[in-house]
Amino acid sequence: MSSRLASISVDLDSLGHYCRIQGLPESLLDERARSLVWATAIPRYLELFSMVGAPATFFVIASELADPRLAPALQTAARAGVELANHSFSHDYALSRRSRVEIEADLRQAHDAITSQTGVAPVGFRAPGYTLSSAMLQAVAALGYTYDSSTFPAAPYWLAKATVMKALSVLGRPSRAILDSPNVLLAPRVPYRPSLEAPYRRGDGPLLELPMAVTPLARVPFIGTFATSMPWPLVEATFRRLRHDRHLNFELHAIDVLDATDGIPEALARQQRDVGVPVREKLKRLRRLFTWMGDDRERVTLADAAQRLSGRLDG
Numbered sequence: 491m492s493s494r495l496a497s498i499s500v501d502l503d504s505l506g507h508y509c510r511i512q513g514l515p516e517s518l519l520d521e522r523a524r525s526l527v528w529a530t531a532i533p534r535y536l537e538l539f540s541m542v543g544a545p546a547t548f549f550v551i552a553s554e555l556a557d558p559r560l561a562p563a564l565q566t567a568a569r570a571g572v573e574l575a576n577h578s579f580s581h582d583y584a585l586s587r588r589s590r591v592e593i594e595a596d597l598r599q600a601h602d603a604i605t606s607q608t609g610v611a612p613v614g615f616r617a618p619g620y621t622l623s624s625a626m627l628q629a630v631a632a633l634g635y636t637y638d639s640s641t642f643p644a645a646p647y648w649l650a651k652a653t654v655m656k657a658l659s660v661l662g663r664p665s666r667a668i669l670d671s672p673n674v675l676l677a678p679r680v681p682y683r684p685s686l687e688a689p690y691r692r693g694d695g696p697l698l699e700l701p702m703a704v705t706p707l708a709r710v711p712f713i714g715t716f717a718t719s720m721p722w723p724l725v726e727a728t729f730r731r732l733r734h735d736r737h738l739n740f741e742l743h744a745i746d747v748l749d750a751t752d753g754i755p756e757a758l759a760r761q762q763r764d765v766g767v768p769v770r771e772k773l774k775r776l777r778r779l780f781t782w783m784g785d786d787r788e789r790v791t792l793a794d795a796a797q798r799l800s801g802r803l804d805g
């Protein structure tokens with residue numbers, strides 16, 4: 491079996507978080523729009539994973555367990571071999587700027603809620619908005635987690651986010667997102683053992699950092715939204731640029747398997763251009779990519795990837 495690994499992970503952000511990023515009121519969302527994660531996205535992903543025979547990881551925002559219909563959907567996922575991991579309680583985009591004590595309280599609250607409501611204790615974390623800080627990584631380590639997967643060292647993403655946030659603030663519609671330190675652009679793009687003092691640098695922390703996929707040199711992000719909405723020849727070429735990487739960490743969101751006909755409000759669909767791609771096309775593309783990942787890699791959950799890589803990174 492190949493020693494190279496691929497992991498598929500999905501951040502289960504509900505549409506309310508997209509409203510917050512885009513500076514739109516959450517009152518836009520009706521009951522159907524609020525239910526899309528557990529009622530539509532999770533079942534579509536489970537069908538896709540089972541079709542291609544790949545395991546995956548779901549990052550859960552624990553405050554969303556307030557809807558009692560989410561936990562049973564996650565239990566079904568866990569029984570199908572999906573790892574459940576921690577995506578914070580509040581999904582506060584500014585969480586990384588809070589104190590160590592406040593961050594640890596949020597993460598523990600999430601850990602306890604996910605554990606008690608799904609029966610699965612997470613061992614990994616992904617930061618809201620992919621923004622890490624030393625205090626945040628220390629809080630993740632204090633939970634005894636084996637990995638963090640928040641580093642997204644993508645130059646075009648960072649620049650685009652900076653531009654959009656500036657534009658929204660000029661429009662008087664400030665985004666609730668925050669911009670990460672440009673240090674993230676110098677972070678390793680391969681799995682590394684991070685410093686707890688400077689999470690985007692190598693060090694001797696007790697856990698692994700599993701960065702999300704970006705290409706060598708140009709650091710083009712290879713994530714779900716890119717794969718489902720960019721011209722296919724570009725997607726294929728970008729995928730091939732990653733072929734030598736030891737670990738391909740492919741990150742998606744729940745919204746990547748939804749489209750405008752699922753009941754996403756007009757105002758939000760205008761801002762999130764990728765929801766204009768028909769879901770049939772998105773699923774076809776993802777099925778092809780997930781299959782290719784299995785051609786020359788072993789597909790594993792992020793927890794398994796962390797376990798397999800931890801000995802090798804220190805060697």
Ligand SMILES: [Zn+2]
Binds near residue numbers: 501577619
């Ligand atoms: Zn998120």
